[in-house]
Amino acid sequence: MRTTRWVAVFGAMALALSAAACGGDDGGDEGGSGSSNFAAGSTMARLNEAQKIRVGTKFDQPGFGLKGLSGKPEGFDVEIAKLVAQALDIPEDKIEYTETPSTVREQVIQQDKVDIVVATYTINDKRKQVIDFAGPYYIAGQSILVKTDNSDITGPESFKDGTKKVCSVTNSTPASNIEQYLGDKAKQLVLFDIYQKCIDALKGGQVDAVTTDNVILSGFISTNEGQFKLAGQPFTEEPYGIGLKKGDTAFKNFINDTLEKAFQDGTYEKVWKETAGKFDTSQLKTPTIDRS
Amino acid sequence: MSAVLDNFDVFVSGFWLTLQLCLLSAIGALLVGTVMAIFRISPVPPLRAVGTSYVTVFRNIPLTIVFFFAAFGLPALGSNANFLRIPGLDQLFTRLGIDLPYFRFAIIALSLYTGAFVCEALRSGINAVPAGQAEAARAIGLTFTQNLRYVVLPQAWKAAIVPLGSVIIAMIKNSALAGFFGVIGDLSNSGYSLITVQGEPTIPIMIGISVGFLIMTVPLGILLDRVEKRRAVAR
Numbered sequence: 001m002r003t004t005r006w007v008a009v010f011g012a013m014a015l016a017l018s019a020a021a022c023g024g025d026d027g028g029d030e031g032g033s034g035s036s037n038f039a040a041g042s043t044m045a046r047l048n049e050a051q052k053i054r055v056g057t058k059f060d061q062p063g064f065g066l067k068g069l070s071g072k073p074e075g076f077d078v079e080i081a082k083l084v085a086q087a088l089d090i091p092e093d094k095i096e097y098t099e100t101p102s103t104v105r106e107q108v109i110q111q112d113k114v115d116i117v118v119a120t121y122t123i124n125d126k127r128k129q130v131i132d133f134a135g136p137y138y139i140a141g142q143s144i145l146v147k148t149d150n151s152d153i154t155g156p157e158s159f160k161d162g163t164k165k166v167c168s169v170t171n172s173t174p175a176s177n178i179e180q181y182l183g184d185k186a187k188q189l190v191l192f193d194i195y196q197k198c199i200d201a202l203k204g205g206q207v208d209a210v211t212t213d214n215v216i217l218s219g220f221i222s223t224n225e226g227q228f229k230l231a232g233q234p235f236t237e238e239p240y241g242i243g244l245k246k247g248d249t250a251f252k253n254f255i256n257d258t259l260e261k262a263f264q265d266g267t268y269e270k271v272w273k274e275t276a277g278k279f280d281t282s283q284l285k286t287p288t289i290d291r292s
Numbered sequence: 293m294s295a296v297l298d299n300f301d302v303f304v305s306g307f308w309l310t311l312q313l314c315l316l317s318a319i320g321a322l323l324v325g326t327v328m329a330i331f332r333i334s335p336v337p338p339l340r341a342v343g344t345s346y347v348t349v350f351r352n353i354p355l356t357i358v359f360f361f362a363a364f365g366l367p368a369l370g371s372n373a374n375f376l377r378i379p380g381l382d383q384l385f386t387r388l389g390i391d392l393p394y395f396r397f398a399i400i401a402l403s404l405y406t407g408a409f410v411c412e413a414l415r416s417g418i419n420a421v422p423a424g425q426a427e428a429a430r431a432i433g434l435t436f437t438q439n440l441r442y443v444v445l446p447q448a449w450k451a452a453i454v455p456l457g458s459v460i461i462a463m464i465k466n467s468a469l470a471g472f473f474g475v476i477g478d479l480s481n482s483g484y485s486l487i488t489v490q491g492e493p494t495i496p497i498m499i500g501i502s503v504g505f506l507i508m509t510v511p512l513g514i515l516l517d518r519v520e521k522r523r524a525v526a527r
Contacts, residue, residue, distance in 0.1 A: 163391070165391060165392055170472075170481070170484075170485070171484065171485050171488035171489055176489055185476060185477070186386075186387065186390070186476060186477060187390045187391065187392060188392075189476050190392060190394060190474045190476065191474070191476060192472075192473075192474060193472060197364070200364055200367075201367070201474070204364075204367035204368065205367070206367055206372065206392065206393055206394075206474075207392075
C-alpha cells in the first residue's frame, strides 16, 4: 500500500513538472513543443518533439566533463553538447547526462542509451566501423607537463640529450610516441599504471616531465593549482568527435552545421576559454569539419 | 614460437635486467636476513625486539605495498636511495648508478621483503644446531660473535640452505612486480608490452617469459639439490 502511495506521489509530481515544462514552452517563439522546422521523421524532429536529449560524457575529466558539487557535469564537452541541444531548441535543463567512461562509449550508442556522446572521444577508423562521428570539434594532442619553474624542457626534442627524465603510462600510445625522442630509454623513461603516480614522481623530482594527451595534463594542472605547466605545443593530433548512431547522416550533418556555426560566430572560442581553456593556454586551433 | 624468436633481443635484455635485479636483491636480502636473524637470537632484549618486529611487519604485508612504500614513500621522505650507487658495482650494474631511482627502489623493496623470510629460514637453521654446540663454544670462552661466526652459523647455513633456496626462488618470481613500479625493460614487463603495443600473440610471449624465469630458477633448484646431497654425505 505504501508503494502505491509513493507511485501516486511521483506520478503527480511528474505530471506537474511536465505541465510546467509545457507552460514554459508556450512562451517560446513558435509555441508548443516541436517549435522548429525539422524534416519529419528525422532524429532532430524526434528530439525536438520530445524536448529531451540524452548525452553521454565523462564525469571525471577536469576541463571537459567533470561532475562536481553542483551535481551537473561541467566542461568543454558539456558546453559542446549544450550547443547541439540549443540548435535543437531544447533547453539546457532538459539535457540528460549519462556517464560514459572510455570503455563503454561505442556500446551506449549502439544500444541506444544515449543520443550523442561527447566524451574526449578520438575519431579513428576502428570506431567508425560501429558508430558515426560528427566533427571534429577539437584537436587534442600529446603534450608535456613540467613544473612551473622548469624552463629546460620546451618540447619533445628536449629529451634527445639523454638526461631529462619523463614519465608516462605503461603500454600506452603516448609512451611509444615519446620513446622515439629519447636518447637513452633506460635512463630517461619511467612507466606506471596510472598517471597519478607519474604526477607524484614529478612532484618528488624523480622525473622532470610527464607526457600524454594535453587534455589529461590540463586536468592535472587544474587540480594542482600553480604547480605545473605545459611545455611547448602538442606534437601529435587526436581529433575529438561527437559520437552518434551509425548511418544517421542527417543528424551528423546537422551537428556539423551547428559546430561550423559556432566556430564562425565565436561561441566556440568563448566556451573553450570558459572551460578547458582556463588550464590550457596554448593557441586554440579551430578544426576543419570532416564531411566524408 | 616465431613471435619469441623475432623479438629475441627484447627477451635477452629483459632477462639480463631481471637477473641483475635478482642478484642484487638476493645479496641484499641475505644481508638483511642474517642481521635480523642474529638480532632475533641475540642476548640483548631490545635487539630481539627489533628483529621480531621487523619479521612481523615485513612478512605480513603484501609485497605490492612494500614496493609502493619504496617507490613513493622514500621520495616523499626526500631519499632517492643514492646510498646504493656503490662505486665499482655501478660499473657492472649500470642501472644502479643512473639518475632514475626506481631500480634501486626495487632492490630495497625486494631485499626488505625477502629479508624477513631469509631471517626465519636462517633462524630455523640455527635452531637445528644442537644446543650443546653453542654451550660448548661458550664453555671454551668464545664470545657471542665468535660463537656465531665459528660454531653456530656454519652449521646453521647447512640446515638452512634448502629453505633459503626456496625463499630466493620465490623472490626471483616476485621480481616481476618491479616492472609496475617504474623499472623499465625487465623480463615480464617487456614481454607484456610486446603483446599490448606490438600486438604479438599472447600465448607464445607468455611462454617466452616463463622460459626466461625457468632459466633462472631451475638451475638454482638443481644446485640446491646437489648441495643437499653433499651435505648428506658429509654427515
